[in-house]
């Protein structure tokens with residue numbers, strides 16, 4: 159059924175009178191900005207309170223989300239988001255903080271930032287972290303700016319950045335934002351960075367290498383120590399894209415692998431739900447040698463007092479206002495403290511176990527891009543199915559009819575008809591078994607009823623949308639003629 163927009167439900171004259179008007183605020187605001195708040199010309203819908211509540215509740219129920227459905231997206235997956243983290247971030251004393259408060263009455267907040275930094279340093283092996291970047295891509299930019307500043311101080315002229323073809327798209331995008339030439343190294347037959355090819359392109363004109371680990375094929379870079387040696391020998395640095403760090407938590411860390419800079423997406427791995435561009439933090443950690451280049455301020459401690467430290471010799475400056483999305487830091491802090499060392503390790507073990515359980519169960523039905531032990535996600539290739547008439551897109555859309563959010567498709571680009579599944583660490587065996595049964599069933603449907611895949615999804619208010627048009631020409635305004 160097509161859902162009406164709220165304007166269509168409006169009944170002129172109907173009101174929710176018993177809600178108190180925020181008069182004091184409006185009067186005050188009107189004095190400050192006359193006419194800006196008390197606008198009479200807005201054509202707002204008139205509805206009763208219940209109608210409004212039902213409208214938005216029903217809209218929200220059209221949504222697929224982790225609270226209602228299995229959501230095995232792949233690559234940018236929302237992982238474990240415990241409700242307790244949300245509760246803590248909702249404490250009034252936290253969310254009413256103002257960034258212009260002085261250090262003196264921000265001590266508790268600074269302590270949380272300070273402590274979270276210590277925990278992430280322990281988890282990654284890095285020496286310091288900044289929480290300013292608002293996203294993973296923003297963290298990459300911050301990291302590469304620091305690496306650039308490091309080379310410039312040594313008066314070295316380097317202009318190339320090496321990126322694996324299995325890297326996340328933001329890696330080459332970041333390198334070119336920094337005006338570097340991007341040199342792509344192809345994967346070898348195992349889906350890992352080809353060390354032979356790396357040796358050929360690594361030279362003293364290379365700034366460094368950006369590695370996504372696990373890579374976007376869900377594989378661990380087994381020869382990472384060789385890679386680190388090759389790059390460091392020529393004076394380059396190693397950037398670690400740790401957006402999806404769940405499979406490695408407590409198992410190993412980027413320091414041991416030889417990385418110089420790392421970013422973690424707190425809004426993937428550390429308990430902040432994401433999507434629709436909601437607040438995130440691309441926390442960036444560095445080794446000792448890069449600390450002088452970090453964004454300011456950092457939070458430091460002197461005689462039991464926490465303070466904002468702006469004194470970094472070669473700081474690249476700020477990369478955003480204030481100190482990052484503070485409430486996201488609270489969620490990450492609660493997450494790490496609640497799980498502890500053992501809990502974090504269990505996250506990693508379950509993330510890997512769940513993905514491999516699915517891989518094993520489906521490997522006869524769907525081709526696995528690289529059929530060996532994977533990390534937190536597994537990439538299938540639906541070429542066999544495509545040859546019989548059902549593309550990865552058809553399969554993904556049909557999953558919706560079975561109450562499963564579609565996995566990531568056609569990414570990574572190097573796999574034909576890719577369908578990328580990350581079950582995440584917190585799904586039960588029953589849910590995984592249901593997914594496996596459905597995937598097998600879809601494969602049977604290709605022979606028995608191909609058209610049903612072509613017409614999927616059947617159960618949603620709208621069918622297949624023109625996604626390109628939706629993003630290029632978003633029509634967000636309701637027009638009276640119903641268009």
Ligand SMILES: *Cc1c(COP(=O)(O)O)cnc(C)c1O
Pocket residue numbers: 233234292293294295296326328370399401402423438440
């Ligand atoms: C999600 C992701 C990014 C980018 O993070 P954003 O917060 O979306 O900018 C970078 N690398 C990898 C591997 C990712 O999964």
